[in-house]
Amino acid sequence: MNGAEYIVRFLEKKGVDLVFGYPGGAVLFLYDVLGRSSIQHILTRHEQGAIHAADGYARATGKTGVCLATSGPGATNLVTGIANANLDSVPILAITGQVGVESIGRDSFQEADIVGITMPITKHNYLVKELDNLPEALEEAWQVAREGRPGPVLMDIPKNVFTGTADFSEVVLSTRKHKIPFKNGLARQLGRITEVLKKAQKPLLFAGGGVVSAGAWEELEDFTKYTGIPVVTSLMGKGVIPEEEGGSLGMIGMHGKPAANLALSQCDVLLALGTRFSDRVTGNPQHFLADTCIIHVDIDPAELFKNVRVEFPVVSDAKKFLQMLLQVLREEKVSFALEPWLDQIKAWAKEYPLTFSQNSLLKPQAVMREVARQAVNQPIVVTDVGQHQMFVAQHYPVQGRRNFITSGGLGTMGFGLPAAMGAALGRPGETVILFTGDGGFQMTVQELAVMAEYQLPVKIFLINNSCLGMVRQWQELFFNGHYAHSLFTGGPDFIKLAEAYGVKAWQIRKPEETKEIVSKALQHTGPVVVECLVDAGENVLPMVPPGGKPSEMLGRWHGEAHISRLS
Amino acid sequence: MVKHTLAVLVENRPGVLSHVAGLFARRGYNIESLVVGETEDQGVSRMTLVVAGDERVIEQVTKQLNKQVEVIKIQDITNEETVDRQMLLIKVSADQAARQEILQLMEIFRCRIVDIGRRSLIIEATGDEGKIEAIVQSLRPFGIKELVRTGKVSMVRGVK
Numbered sequence: 001m002n003g004a005e006y007i008v009r010f011l012e013k014k015g016v017d018l019v020f021g022y023p024g025g026a027v028l029f030l031y032d033v034l035g036r037s038s039i040q041h042i043l044t045r046h047e048q049g050a051i052h053a054a055d056g057y058a059r060a061t062g063k064t065g066v067c068l069a070t071s072g073p074g075a076t077n078l079v080t081g082i083a084n085a086n087l088d089s090v091p092i093l094a095i096t097g098q099v100g101v102e103s104i105g106r107d108s109f110q111e112a113d114i115v116g117i118t119m120p121i122t123k124h125n126y127l128v129k130e131l132d133n134l135p136e137a138l139e140e141a142w143q144v145a146r147e148g149r150p151g152p153v154l155m156d157i158p159k160n161v162f163t164g165t166a167d168f169s170e171v172v173l174s175t176r177k178h179k180i181p182f183k184n185g186l187a188r189q190l191g192r193i194t195e196v197l198k199k200a201q202k203p204l205l206f207a208g209g210g211v212v213s214a215g216a217w218e219e220l221e222d223f224t225k226y227t228g229i230p231v232v233t234s235l236m237g238k239g240v241i242p243e244e245e246g247g248s249l250g251m252i253g254m255h256g257k258p259a260a261n262l263a264l265s266q267c268d269v270l271l272a273l274g275t276r277f278s279d280r281v282t283g284n285p286q287h288f289l290a291d292t293c294i295i296h297v298d299i300d301p302a303e304l305f306k307n308v309r310v311e312f313p314v315v316s317d318a319k320k321f322l323q324m325l326l327q328v329l330r331e332e333k334v335s336f337a338l339e340p341w342l343d344q345i346k347a348w349a350k351e352y353p354l355t356f357s358q359n360s361l362l363k364p365q366a367v368m369r370e371v372a373r374q375a376v377n378q379p380i381v382v383t384d385v386g387q388h389q390m391f392v393a394q395h396y397p398v399q400g401r402r403n404f405i406t407s408g409g410l411g412t413m414g415f416g417l418p419a420a421m422g423a424a425l426g427r428p429g430e431t432v433i434l435f436t437g438d439g440g441f442q443m444t445v446q447e448l449a450v451m452a453e454y455q456l457p458v459k460i461f462l463i464n465n466s467c468l469g470m471v472r473q474w475q476e477l478f479f480n481g482h483y484a485h486s487l488f489t490g491g492p493d494f495i496k497l498a499e500a501y502g503v504k505a506w507q508i509r510k511p512e513e514t515k516e517i518v519s520k521a522l523q524h525t526g527p528v529v530v531e532c533l534v535d536a537g538e539n540v541l542p543m544v545p546p547g548g549k550p551s552e553m554l555g556r557w558h559g560e561a562h563i564s565r566l567s
Numbered sequence: 568m569v570k571h572t573l574a575v576l577v578e579n580r581p582g583v584l585s586h587v588a589g590l591f592a593r594r595g596y597n598i599e600s601l602v603v604g605e606t607e608d609q610g611v612s613r614m615t616l617v618v619a620g621d622e623r624v625i626e627q628v629t630k631q632l633n634k635q636v637e638v639i640k641i642q643d644i645t646n647e648e649t650v651d652r653q654m655l656l657i658k659v660s661a662d663q664a665a666r667q668e669i670l671q672l673m674e675i676f677r678c679r680i681v682d683i684g685r686r687s688l689i690i691e692a693t694g695d696e697g698k699i700e701a702i703v704q705s706l707r708p709f710g711i712k713e714l715v716r717t718g719k720v721s722m723v724r725g726v727k
């Protein structure tokens with residue numbers, strides 16, 4: 001058996017039925033074998049599309065996304081997507097071809113040191129120089145991508161390793177010299193955490209993306225039902241708990257909901273699960289919640305004390321932690337009387353609702369609310385990066401599991417379209433709704449070809465404000481309205497562009513057209529682009545200025561027309 | 568800032584040094600010195616790292632190192648009873664007049680002369696940081712032509 005056959009066989013054994021990729025010289029032998037296998041290969045139109053699609057696929061399914069690229073430019077085109085998956089802890093196996101071992105280091109044609117390049121942005125990476133090492137490296141890579149805190153793993157494989165043959169039937173996978181597992185201190189901490197929670201008057205649960213990775217939806221629901229502790233989320237945690245009345249208070253942080261941010265700033269105990277306390281949440285980490293007792297639970301020990309001060313650090317996955325804590329609370333029959341706190345939060349929500357100003361122009365938030373109103377069967381919601389992303393986070397209540405996909409940590413424009421494609425391919429039969437901006441859409445628009453080819457049920461709402469909205473907003477607020485290179489003065493006819501790819505397209509120009517076109521788009525089978533010509537001057541509010549405290553939100557309060565600071 | 572000495576056992580595979588060094592670069596930690604070599608177990612290498620930083624930085628360094636796939640075990644031996652050694656090679660100017668004096672000095676420090684040139688000597692020394700520093704200082708007046716020293720290797724004393 002040769003190396004290429006071994007790899008394909010390995011992927012099949014791991015249950016991989018779909019990979020994304022783009023061929024080239026260094027991987028031709030791999031493709032030759034792949035083309036004869038049971039594995040479906042999606043030929044994206046750019047390697048960035050392949051890796052973001054693998055990423056969207058992984059987030060939507062919980063499986064490991066696999067993507068392939070050739071050496072040199074093929075591999076370097078993956079870089080943004082790898083960094084994106086790394087910051088959002090998404091399990092991906094990226095296999096790149098490399099020039100033959102003999103040619104490495106000679107600046108050979110299409111040679112790039114992709115292992116060196118991706119070292120700081122992968123969970124781990126390999127250059128497999130010898131065929132003998134291939135089985136063990138593959139097995140380990142597969143494990144590493146998934147175990148603990150997931151992440152992308154890259155394997156760079158020289159051409160001659162694909163073609164070299166060996167008898168793999170005898171291969172015994174030597175187990176790794178396992179390091180001593182980190183002491184999690186969970187048992188010791190549980191009793192003390194219970195005591196703290198018992199005394200808490202204003203407890204708050206903060207759920208991050210780790211709750212999704214751990215698949216702890218049920219546990220979270222049980223826990224909140226029993227305790228009544230209100231929940232806020234990060235962007236990555238959005239959707240872990242339904243966002244309607246009685247559910248999550250919504251997202252906290254720079255563009256968080258007012259009541260959620262106020263609850264955060266006032267809580268006396270913060271139970272933070274699977275979050276890395278990013279600067280979009282904390283503002284200045286040194287002054288973050290100075291008077292609050294913080295319990296921080298994360299599967300990655302390195303996250304504890306990384307950004308904020310913590311009273312109770314716990315190394316655990318969110319699922320196990322919630323199960324065990326709830327068990328203790330039940331056994332001890334701990335009851336919570338949080339009415340005053342919950343009333344306070346309700347009062348905040350009433351006094352500081354999430355609003356947006358209405359005029360005769362189409363508002364992006366109104367489009368999102370209308371889509372959410374009409375969408376049935378809990379669609380997967382995907383966003384690109386920018387203002388529209390924050391509007392979705394604020395105004396679109398996501399339902400169901402693994403149904404919110406966004407580039408959180410890296411904030412990668414161009415992520416949305418291919419990620420939506422990967423999500424649609426990973427969950428056939430389910431509708432995907434993509435909100436994207438006119439900037440980000442153009443960064444990976446070529447993948448519309450794949451959408452059309454496979455008739456993927458992706459409803460693309462292209463929020464066209466003729467500018468790089470988020471950049472324009474910062475320039476308005478912090479650079480005295482000096483809009484340096486953020487306003488588009490030209491651009492494609494998006495309708496014709498979509499149609500050129502064979503994708504149905506409509507336009508919403510006025511608010512009153514919204515209802516009908518949203519309805520048509522949602523009912524259309526296959527991909528659709530709905531170009532929404534929105535008010536270009538709209539800003540994402542509230543906004544905690546960078547470095548500010550959660551309560552220091554800029555917004556329009558009490559129906560006033562001007563923007564002011566809340567506290 | 569306190570200097571910490573970390574003894575890190577790693578799997579002896581290609582790429583391990585880059586992974587560790589890369590981690591320090593990426594997270595903005597400062598390595599004062601790094602020595603790596605095989606251990607009694609062929610498959611395992613040991614790195615002795617000297618890192619400067621406050622408690623928070625050292626804790627992060629340790630935890631981030633621990634996440635590296637090849638890292639087996641990390642020990643912060645800063646506050647342990649250890650035997651520490653560095654090695655020094657130093658070329659000093661030594662005309663006939665100075666030669667005798669240098670030889671006497673080196674006798675005191677128990678160093679070895681490993682090369683004798685017409686106008687210079689190469690001296691080899693091992694010892695802990697204090698001793699190496701003292702040797703360098705004592706030779707400075709004669710004129711140091713070239714100096715090279717390794718980072719520190721450490722071993723915890725006694726049975727542990």
Ligand SMILES: Cc1ncc(C[n+]2csc(CCOP(=O)(O)OP(=O)(O)O)c2C)c(N)n1
Pocket residue numbers: 384385386387388389411412413414436437438439440441463465467468469470471
């Ligand atoms: C690849 C990349 N380049 C630049 C940025 C910086 N950036 C953040 S938001 C934004 C504007 C996005 O504009 P658009 O896609 O039109 O969305 P909008 O903000 O208008 O909703 C830019 C340029 C980024 N996040 N990603």
